[in-house]
Every structure is written in C-alpha cells, then in structure tokens.
Amino acid sequence: MREKTMKANQIKKKYLRKLSMELIKRGASNDKIKTTLDEVSFSVDDYISEFKPKDLEEFINKFGSSEDFCDNNSIIRSKVASIGQTFLIGLMISSILVIPILSIVSLFSISLLPNASSFALILKGWFNLGINGVNSGYGIIGTIFGLNVFIWMLYQYFKDKFSSYDIRESVKGAILGLYWYLVVFCLYLILDSYISHYLVIQDMWVHNMESLVLEGIVRWISLECVLLITAIFYTIKYKEQYRMKEKVKRGSYLIDKTGMLVVVFILTGFISAGPGMGILMLALGIGVFFLTKFTSKAWFLGLIAILLQLGSLVTKMIGIGHTDQYFRIWIIFGIETNKTDDYLIFIAILAVCLAIAWSVICIKKLKKSGHKLLPRLRVPKGKNAWVSIGLVILTLVAVLGTQPQKVLYASTFNINEEVTYYEFDQSFKFQSMGKLSISIYTYIEESSLYNNGTIIEETNRHLAGSWYLMWTPTGTVFRTFRIEGNFDEYTTPSYSGNHLNSYDQFNVSIKFISLRINGSGILRYHLILYKENMTRIFPYLQMQYSAVVPWFPNWYDIVIFVCVVAFLFFEWNEKILQTLSKNKKGDD
Amino acid sequence: MAVDEHDEDILLKKWRAQLSKGVLEFLVLILLQKERYGWDILQLVRSLLPSTEPPLTDGTIYNVLTRLKRKSLVTYQNKTVGGRVRTYYCLSEKGKELLAVMNKNWKHLFASISEAGELSEK
Numbered sequence: 001m002r003e004k005t006m007k008a009n010q011i012k013k014k015y016l017r018k019l020s021m022e023l024i025k026r027g028a029s030n031d032k033i034k035t036t037l038d039e040v041s042f043s044v045d046d047y048i049s050e051f052k053p054k055d056l057e058e059f060i061n062k063f064g065s066s067e068d069f070c071d072n073n074s075i076i077r078s079k080v081a082s083i084g085q086t087f088l089i090g091l092m093i094s095s096i097l098v099i100p101i102l103s104i105v106s107l108f109s110i111s112l113l114p115n116a117s118s119f120a121l122i123l124k125g126w127f128n129l130g131i132n133g134v135n136s137g138y139g140i141i142g143t144i145f146g147l148n149v150f151i152w153m154l155y156q157y158f159k160d161k162f163s164s165y166d167i168r169e170s171v172k173g174a175i176l177g178l179y180w181y182l183v184v185f186c187l188y189l190i191l192d193s194y195i196s197h198y199l200v201i202q203d204m205w206v207h208n209m210e211s212l213v214l215e216g217i218v219r220w221i222s223l224e225c226v227l228l229i230t231a232i233f234y235t236i237k238y239k240e241q242y243r244m245k246e247k248v249k250r251g252s253y254l255i256d257k258t259g260m261l262v263v264v265f266i267l268t269g270f271i272s273a274g275p276g277m278g279i280l281m282l283a284l285g286i287g288v289f290f291l292t293k294f295t296s297k298a299w300f301l302g303l304i305a306i307l308l309q310l311g312s313l314v315t316k317m318i319g320i321g322h323t324d325q326y327f328r329i330w331i332i333f334g335i336e337t338n339k340t341d342d343y344l345i346f347i348a349i350l351a352v353c354l355a356i357a358w359s360v361i362c363i364k365k366l367k368k369s370g371h372k373l374l375p376r377l378r379v380p381k382g383k384n385a386w387v388s389i390g391l392v393i394l395t396l397v398a399v400l401g402t403q404p405q406k407v408l409y410a411s412t413f414n415i416n417e418e419v420t421y422y423e424f425d426q427s428f429k430f431q432s433m434g435k436l437s438i439s440i441y442t443y444i445e446e447s448s449l450y451n452n453g454t455i456i457e458e459t460n461r462h463l464a465g466s467w468y469l470m471w472t473p474t475g476t477v478f479r480t481f482r483i484e485g486n487f488d489e490y491t492t493p494s495y496s497g498n499h500l501n502s503y504d505q506f507n508v509s510i511k512f513i514s515l516r517i518n519g520s521g522i523l524r525y526h527l528i529l530y531k532e533n534m535t536r537i538f539p540y541l542q543m544q545y546s547a548v549v550p551w552f553p554n555w556y557d558i559v560i561f562v563c564v565v566a567f568l569f570f571e572w573n574e575k576i577l578q579t580l581s582k583n584k585k586g587d588d
Numbered sequence: 589m590a591v592d593e594h595d596e597d598i599l600l601k602k603w604r605a606q607l608s609k610g611v612l613e614f615l616v617l618i619l620l621q622k623e624r625y626g627w628d629i630l631q632l633v634r635s636l637l638p639s640t641e642p643p644l645t646d647g648t649i650y651n652v653l654t655r656l657k658r659k660s661l662v663t664y665q666n667k668t669v670g671g672r673v674r675t676y677y678c679l680s681e682k683g684k685e686l687l688a689v690m691n692k693n694w695k696h697l698f699a700s701i702s703e704a705g706e707l708s709e710k
Contacts, residue, residue, distance in 0.1 A: 051627075069645075069647060
C-alpha cells in the first residue's frame with residue numbers, strides 16, 4: 001500500500017515537473033504557473049486514485065501530456081515572455097553559482113602572496129584571513145554575515161514564487177545547500193588560518209599577545225556557532241515546509257521577510273573590492289531592483305546599504321613606489337578605485353542622491369500600498385524570546401572587538417633579471433591613533449633544478465640581505481623610530497611550506513612587531529635582497545591596523561548589530577488600519 | 589479576398605477550441621445534476637462531444653472537475669467500489685444556481701443564433 005502511494009506520488013511529481021517546464025517554455029507568468037500547478041495537482045490526485053496508472057507513460061497516455069494540457073487551456077507560447085522566464089532562470093542560476101565560484105576563486109588568491117594568482121584580479125583575497133584568523137579578523141564577520149543574509153534572501157525571494165511542484169522549486173534546496181556550504185567553507189577558512197599561520201600565532205603568543213589569540217578563537221567559535229545554529233533552523237523550517245507544503249511561518253528570525261535588493265548593496269560594502277565582484281553585485285542589484293517588493297524593511301535596509309558605500313571609501317590606505325608618494329584606494333560600490341578627492345566628493349554626493357531617490361520611491365510605494373513607514377516595537381514571547389536573545393548574544397560576541405584594517409604587500413623578484421641584488425622601498429600612511437601589528441615574511445619558491453639542471457644543495461640555500469622599518473610622524477606628536485634586521489638569519493631547515501608541482505614553496509617568518517601609534521605618520525619599509533641561490537623570492541609584509549579602543553566594534557559591526565535588534569524586536573510592514581467610513585476616492 | 593484552405597483550417601480549429609472550452613464546464617455541470625464519478629463523466633462528455641479541438645484527454649475533464657470543486661460548485665464524496673476509491677460528484681446549491689443562469693444564457697444565445705439565421709434566410 002505504502003509502495004503504491006510512493007509510486008503515485010512519484011508519477012504526480014514527475015508529471016507536474018514536466019508541466020512546469022512546458023509552462024516556463026511557453027512563457028506563462030509565475031502566478032499562472034503556480035496556480036495552474038497547484039490546481040492540476042488535485043486533478044492528478046483524483047485521477048491517480050481512481051485509475052492507478054502503472055507508470056508515468058501510461059499516465060500521460062491517458063491523462064494527456066503537458067503539451068496537451070497547455071493546448072486545452074489555450075496557453076500559447078509567447079516569445080517575449082519566454083525570454084523573460086529564461087532571464088529569470090539565468091538570474092537564479094547565477095545567484096546560486098556566485099557564492100561557490102567566488103569562494104573557490106578566493107581560495108586561489110588566498111595563497112600566501114596576493115600576486116601569485118591571476119585570480120586575484122577577479123577577487124582580491126579579502127576572504128584571506130591569514131593572520132587575521134588569529135587577530136580578530138578583518139571584514140570576515142561582515143562578509144560571512146553578508147553572504148549568510150544574501151543566501152537566505154535568495155531563499156526568501158524564491159520561497160513564495162513557485163508552486164512546490166515547479167521544477168524551479170529545487171532552487172530552494174540548492175540555496176539551503178549553499179548555506180551549509182558557507183558554514184563548512186567558513187569553518188575551513190578558520191581552521192586553515194590557524195594551521196597555515198601557526199608561526200604567526202607562535203610569534204604573537206611569544207610577544208605577550210595571548211589575549212588576542214584567545215579573543216580570535218572565541219570570535220571564530222561564536223561566528224561558526226551563529227552560522228551553524230541558523231543553518232540548522234533553516235533546514236528544519238525548509239523540511240517542515242516541504243512536508244506540510246505550506247508557507248513557512250514567518251517573523252521569528254532575523255532575516256525573514258526582508259527584501260533581497262538591499263542585501264546586494266550591503267554586500268558591496270561588506271565584501272571589499274574586486275572589479276568582478278563589484279560589477280556582478282551591481283548587475284544583480286539592478287536585476288533584482290525590478291523584481292523586489294517595496295516594504296518598510298526594504299527601505300530601511302536599502303538606506304543603510306547605500307549609505308554604507310560612503311564608509312567603504314576610506315577603508316584602505318596604502319603607499320606605493322620608491323618615494324614617499326602615496327595614495328588612497330577606495331571601494332566604491334564594490335569597485336576599487338584610486339581616484340582623487342574630487343572623485344570622493346562626487347561619489348559621496350551620488351550616494352546621498354541614491355539614498356534620497358530610494359527613500360522617495362519607497363515612501364511613495366508604501367503610502368500607496370497602505371503600509372506604515374516606521375516599525376513598531378514587538379516583544380518576542382515564549383520560544384521566540386529565547387531564540388531572539390540567543391541570537392543577539394551570539395551576534396554581539398561575534399561583532400565585538402576591533403576589525404583591523406589590513407595591508408598586505410608583496411614585491412616580485414625574478415631571478416632572470418641581470419642584477420645581483422634588489423632594493424625595495426615602500427611607504428604606508430596612517431592617519432589616526434591605533435595599534436599596528438606588522439609581520440614581515442618572505443615567500444620563497446625554489447626549484448630543485450637550478451641553472452642548467454645543477455641541483456643546489458639544501459645547505460647552500462639561504463637568504464641574504466637587510467631590511468628596516470621607519471616611522472615618521474606627520475602630526476603634532478613627534479616620535480620616530482627605526483627597526484632593522486637581516487634576512488640571512490634564516491636558512492632552509494627553518495622554513496615551513498609545502499610542495500607544489502615541481503617547486504617547493506616556503507613561507508619564512510622574519511619579524512613580528514606590535515606598536516602603538518599616537519598620531520598620523522608614514523611607515524617606510526625598505527629592503528635590500530641578494531639573489532644568491534634563490535630562484536624566486538617575494539618579500540612581503542602584512543600589517544594590521546586596529547582602532548585605539550580594541551573592543552569597540554567598527555561601524556559595519558554596529559550596523560549589523562542594529563539590524564539584528566531591529567528585525568528581532570520590531571514589527572515591520574504593518575498595514576495602516578482604515579475606518580470603514582473613510583472615503584477611498586483617489587486611492588489609486 | 590479569398591481565404592485559403594490553410595487559413596480556413598486554422599480559423600475553424602480556433603473556433604472549435606473556443607467552443608469546446610466554453611461549453612465544457614457547462615456540459616459537466618448539466619451532467620452533474622445527477623451524482624456521477626470521474627470516468628462516467630468522461631465517457632459521457634466524449635460521446636456528447638466526439639470532435640473537440642484539441643481532442644479531449646482524461647486530464648481535461650479532471651481539471652474541470654477540480655476547478656468546479658475549488659469554486660464549491662460541486663460537492664464530492666469518496667466511495668469504495670470493487671476495491672477502488674471513486675470520487676462521486678454532484679451539483680452543490682451554488683452550482684445549481686450557476687447552472688440556472690448558464691441555461692438561461694445558453695437559451696438566449698441559441699435564440700440569437702436562430703434569429704440571425706432566420707434574418708439571413710429572408
């Protein structure tokens with residue numbers, strides 16, 4: 001009996017999937033597809049219970065094919081609508097693929113030096129935790145949070161669009177899968193940062209920075225807990241929905257009921273620069289703009305998202321070249337630029353104009369649909385109260401602490417050049433007080449075959465050269481310092497690294513420095529390196545700049561926290577109660 | 589301008605399709621004045637409308653029955669006959685009211701067509 005029911009369900013599912021495909025092909029609207037499939041499902045149930053077909057073929061022969069159904073119901077193919085449906089499917093697929101593609105691409109650029117991979121052009125390694133995995137983590141909270149919201153937004157967006165019998169329904173499963181992918185990917189990144197950079201952790205521990213290491217661990221565990229708990233909740237809800245074949249009860253969780261468009265914009269702020277990423281996000285943003293629902297929550301989030309772009313303008317400052325010249329790099333709507341201050345003003349004006357335009361559109365739409373503009377306080381009760389409090393605490397722990405700015409610079413030295421040594425000079429400007437942690441590394445790539453196949457003895461491989469770091473204040477506090485050292489203190493046996501193809505790759509820890517800056521100034525990094533027996537060497541340094549109050553979250557984190565509280569404890573998108581006697585004239 | 593055979597065929601097909609679609613629900617409602625089950629209705633409709641466009645599939649009738657059910661125009665109950673579950677349908681009060689209106693409209697339409705024919709013969 002049970003087997004027969006299962007078989008009947010399979011026939012029904014397969015037939016309705018075929019029907020959904022035919023309807024999509026003919027360019028039927030999403031509403032039409034949904035109502036048709038839901039209606040036909042009842043007919044199929046009745047028919048199967050009465051005639052008990054053996055298989056799908058027999059069923060189609062008698063009941064009629066999906067094409068027959070469309071012909072009988074005058075659903076005629078429309079070229080334009082068909083293109084529209086294809087576009088929507090393309091958007092769905094690209095929305096889903098973007099997460100794994102970008103994260104996998106980022107793994108290539110995660111390698112120890114950013115210039116090692118051409119993929120860095122697509123996405124500069126801001127997934128790159130590196131030392132940050134230990135030392136409070138630049139942007140990862142925002143990035144993961146953004147991706148988390150993005151994925152769940154996708155789910156929320158598609159959730160009500162399709163009938164459960166629609167072939168596109170499977171997109172929900174894929175999105176949920178992506179969520180779990182994110183949980184695992186984040187876990188991998190966290191573990192990798194600790195495993196790959198154990199030398200840095202060791203450095204920090206030796207230099208009395210145990211609290212930072214422990215802080216890092218607590219933060220990552222918290223973050224992973226947030227992701228894991230929400231992933232479990234979402235899976236339970238998804239399964240419930242699938243089983244009950246009804247809409248998920250809404251309103252209990254942070255990222256329910258929100259518009260998708262805004263998250264795309266938020267992401268461009270959270271995920272730091274990369275031309276590919278920026279353009280992709282803009283394209284998605286524009287695509288979704290035409291499909292989103294205008295709600296008060298969407299207005300609120302959109303406003304924050306657009307204004308966040310202003311904050312991205314000044315997040316990176318690096319110096320470059322052999323002189324003290326330096327310039328800023330801004331991230332504007334996800335795209336990195338190094339334009340002048342005039343450009344900054346132009347973008348600031350643009351962002352404000354966008355925010356105003358967005359507000360005008362939303363307020364007009366909300367008023368027309370009779371929704372309240374502002375939210376109302378809502379105290380969660382029972383189980384929801386505990387879940388809400390738990391989420392607030394976890395988010396608080398996850399966002400607390402400094403989000404240091406990171407600068408990672410690598411210089412390329414190629415053995416083929418006809419010089420015996422290299423001189424390198426790099427300046428970095430810092431504009432405010434704070435804590436600066438610097439790690440000097442040298443990445444080495446050695447071929448065991450060198451110059452006409454002569455094998456270099458391991459004992460002959462060593463670094464040779466010297467470096468110095470110099471701080472020159474530009475503000476009112478005049479306190480300079482200079483620190484220097486040699487590269488040749490390090491020989492092959494102390495290297496750490498791995499084998500890749502026919503090369504050996506090593507990452508050599510040279511120096512770890514932690515200092516407090518009392519005002520603005522320029523940090524200069526200078527080095528001279530002799531090639532000696534090395535095939536390729538890439539000296540680089542990695543700096544992290546933290547705010548002066550280490551536990552105070554940066555403003556992105558504050559935004560995240562405010563959003564969490566706003567969505568958990570406030571009621572959004574309420575309808576304005578209208579009295580019956582009210583004259584409705586002019587409503588439309 | 590003369591209509592070629594192909595165009596004529598298409599026109600006829602379209603007209604038949606519209607006619608079948610328009611009359612199908614009406615016919616089913618008439619049949620359901622007496623309690624019937626799906627297969628029974630299907631056979632009766634097929635015998636009454638032998639050349640519909642496109643040809644009637646089992647699904648078409650069942651979809652009509654679902655639509656009527658959802659609009660509460662018919663009542664239904666499951667009965668087990670010879671080990672098989674059959675759903676028996678019958679007109680609801682709402683369905684009877686609709687049928688009365690449809691009958692009236694149909695008579696009007698029929699009268700109008702007859703009148704048009706008579707006018708052309710004069």
